[in-house]
Amino acid sequence: MQIQNISDTALWVAEYRAREGDRPDAIVRDPFARRLAGERGAELARSLPGSGMEAVMALRTRVIDDLILEAISRERVDAVISLAAGLDSRPFRLELPPDLRWVEVDLPPLLAYKQEKLAGETPRCRYEAVALDLADVEARRALFTRLGAEVKSAFVLTEGLLVYLPAEAVTGLAQDLAAVPAFDFWAADVMGEDALKYMARTYNTALKKGQARMQWALPARGDFFGKLGWHEVSFASFVDLGRQYQREMPFSWLWDVFVWLAPEPKKQELRRMSGIVLLERA
Numbered sequence: 001m002q003i004q005n006i007s008d009t010a011l012w013v014a015e016y017r018a019r020e021g022d023r024p025d026a027i028v029r030d031p032f033a034r035r036l037a038g039e040r041g042a043e044l045a046r047s048l049p050g051s052g053m054e055a056v057m058a059l060r061t062r063v064i065d066d067l068i069l070e071a072i073s074r075e076r077v078d079a080v081i082s083l084a085a086g087l088d089s090r091p092f093r094l095e096l097p098p099d100l101r102w103v104e105v106d107l108p109p110l111l112a113y114k115q116e117k118l119a120g121e122t123p124r125c126r127y128e129a130v131a132l133d134l135a136d137v138e139a140r141r142a143l144f145t146r147l148g149a150e151v152k153s154a155f156v157l158t159e160g161l162l163v164y165l166p167a168e169a170v171t172g173l174a175q176d177l178a179a180v181p182a183f184d185f186w187a188a189d190v191m192g193e194d195a196l197k198y199m200a201r202t203y204n205t206a207l208k209k210g211q212a213r214m215q216w217a218l219p220a221r222g223d224f225f226g227k228l229g230w231h232e233v234s235f236a237s238f239v240d241l242g243r244q245y246q247r248e249m250p251f252s253w254l255w256d257v258f259v260w261l262a263p264e265p266k267k268q269e270l271r272r273m274s275g276i277v278l279l280e281r282a
């Protein structure tokens with residue numbers, strides 16, 4: 001089975017969430033994931049290389065669940081804005097304040113498919129789906145401006161998006177988000193340059209058939225997000241999270257040796273190889 005377009009990646013990762021939920025020791029249970037992934041998602045996950053993706057997707061989902069719930073309970077966040085939301089079912093499965101706003105943005109065909117699969121399900125908060133191409137800069141700015149005027153404090157999420165964008169598009173998106181005073185927090189999964197090389201080698205042949213490719217890495221030096229108006233609150237590395245949740249990456253012992261042998265500046269870079277970054281407006 002082949003990836004036909006970028007939105008197929010949403011089916012693919014939904015299948016990993018479904019598989020995690022099947023485990024007796026699941027760290028996250030998404031009751032909608034199997035239905036959303038469908039046979040196509042299952043087939044994509046079977047035919048594409050695994051290479052630790054199942055564990056990373058489970059960890060990513062769990063950590064972002066926790067970050068969102070914590071921000072809602074501790075901060076004055078009254079909205080979650082999920083860009084490239086794909087088949088994420090959080091607004092339907094998390095315990096959320098009913099008056100919280102949850103805005104999902106994705107491409108029209110993906111959202112139409114999701115709507116059909118979730119027909120009859122009740123969101124646990126005030127839910128809005130916006131069909132929009134985030135590459136359309138004017139349209140996304142108009143959306144951000146509207147939302148910025150409607151909410152007090154938003155938590156923005158880009159999960160499984162930045163790696164597929166050209167560097168200038170990541171910069172542009174970061175600036176557009178920073179330009180809206182109500183967008184207080186932003187969580188994203190990021191990869192360093194070495195991780196990107198590995199992932200691109202593993203997946204880009206398959207992704208190319210869907211006109212997609214993994215191409216953006218968080219630069220190791222130079223405080224990338226800091227220059228764009230964002231302050232890093234935390235960075236949770238997938239290697240560390242794998243240990244914490246007993247979802248260790250393949251060959252993680254070898255990785256430890258590698259990090260141990262690396263010179264000091266490289267050590268720091270390797271520790272930030274891939275993970276979830278939580279940013280706050282600077």
Ligand SMILES: C[S@@+](CC[C@H](N)C(=O)[O-])C[C@H]1O[C@@H](n2cnc3c(N)ncnc32)[C@H](O)[C@@H]1O
Pocket residue numbers: 006007008009010013014083084085086087088105106107110132133134135158159160161
């Ligand atoms: C890897 S999936 C991640 C989905 C979801 N956030 C998750 O983690 O399960 C990537 C998503 O990005 C969406 N996407 C990619 N480019 C987009 C664009 N230009 N505008 C809107 N959505 C886009 C795709 O449709 C797809 O749903």
